[in-house]
Amino acid sequence: MAYLKIDHVGIAFQRAGASTEVLRDVNLSIDKGEYVSIIGHSGCGKSTVLNIVAGLLEPSQGGVLLEGRAVSGPGPDRAVVFQNHSLLPWLTVRENVELAVNKVFRGKKSKAERRDWTRHNLELVHMAHAENKRPHEISGGMKQRVGIARALAMEPKILLLDEPFGALDALTRAHLQDQVMEIHGRLGNTIIMITHDVDEAVLLSDRIVMMTNGPAATIGEDLRVDLERPRRRLELVGNPTYNDARAAVLEFLYARHRAPTLAA
Numbered sequence: 001m002a003y004l005k006i007d008h009v010g011i012a013f014q015r016a017g018a019s020t021e022v023l024r025d026v027n028l029s030i031d032k033g034e035y036v037s038i039i040g041h042s043g044c045g046k047s048t049v050l051n052i053v054a055g056l057l058e059p060s061q062g063g064v065l066l067e068g069r070a071v072s073g074p075g076p077d078r079a080v081v082f083q084n085h086s087l088l089p090w091l092t093v094r095e096n097v098e099l100a101v102n103k104v105f106r107g108k109k110s111k112a113e114r115r116d117w118t119r120h121n122l123e124l125v126h127m128a129h130a131e132n133k134r135p136h137e138i139s140g141g142m143k144q145r146v147g148i149a150r151a152l153a154m155e156p157k158i159l160l161l162d163e164p165f166g167a168l169d170a171l172t173r174a175h176l177q178d179q180v181m182e183i184h185g186r187l188g189n190t191i192i193m194i195t196h197d198v199d200e201a202v203l204l205s206d207r208i209v210m211m212t213n214g215p216a217a218t219i220g221e222d223l224r225v226d227l228e229r230p231r232r233r234l235e236l237v238g239n240p241t242y243n244d245a246r247a248a249v250l251e252f253l254y255a256r257h258r259a260p261t262l263a264a
């Protein structure tokens with residue numbers, strides 16, 4: 001049995017009396033501990049897939065099963081990290097993470113244990129030094145790290161990353177990618193990540209799921225990335241497996257499934 005199963009999922013949105021079918025017959029099985037990226041052109045429905053797994057949207061057809069149980073709404077077993085860090089501005093870094101920790105672990109861990117757990121997760125993303133700062137006092141990359149710490153601290157079964165590095169400069173982005181790879185290597189989280197970046201997808205993922213263009217988008221190809229872990233970006237320069245995976249994704253996106261705006 002798959003750990004997470006997206007089973008014949010379809011969704012249509014109604015707008016101004018018209019119905020648009022955004023996803024059709026999306027099927028995906030993910031094993032525990034797998035790092036799966038979803039890539040596809042803008043507007044094809046990647047976030048919609050993620051939001052259905054998160055339980056924030058209800059599919060019109062099919063459903064999502066986590067450990068054999070149907071997902072029927074949001075829950076702490078599926079934590080989402082959005083592109084634009086969503087920290088509460090009036091709380092400190094520590095309080096932002098603690099809020100989630102208290103929600104999940106009140107009654108299960110003592111107050112002191114919850115504090116330690118909060119600190120531990122901030123340490124995982126190297127942000128413990130800034131625990132008393134408020135979001136406006138730290139950089140975008142740091143805010144994103146806090147968002148990741150908050151998600152990890154909930155000990156979710158599935159970590160859902162919606163373009164988590166999209167708003168960052170290239171160097172910060174590379175640094176954070178390395179940290180996420182390191183955390184995944186250490187904790188073995190099951191991760192679904194949306195990205196537009198082909199190199200990011202190849203570097204981080206065990207599998208890259210490529211989506212066709214909408215409307216009625218679906219999974220066009222599911223590519224396994226057979227690169228040993230831990231992966232180091234510099235060592236992968238010139239690696240034939242890396243280059244083949246990269247070429248396959250580029251070919252899918254820019255030859256077989258060009259964006260409608262690019263195809264004109």
Ligand SMILES: Nc1ncnc2c1ncn2[C@@H]1O[C@H](COP(=O)(O)OP(=O)(O)OP(=O)(O)O)[C@@H](O)[C@H]1O
Nearest residue numbers: 013014015022040041042043044045046047048049
């Ligand atoms: N709640 C909604 N109501 C109506 N239409 C929606 C809703 N959510 C998404 N859509 C539409 O569904 C399509 C897919 O959107 P989605 O955000 O999933 O795409 P995406 O692939 O994640 O895009 P991007 O890469 O630009 O973030 C778009 O045409 C969008 O306008």
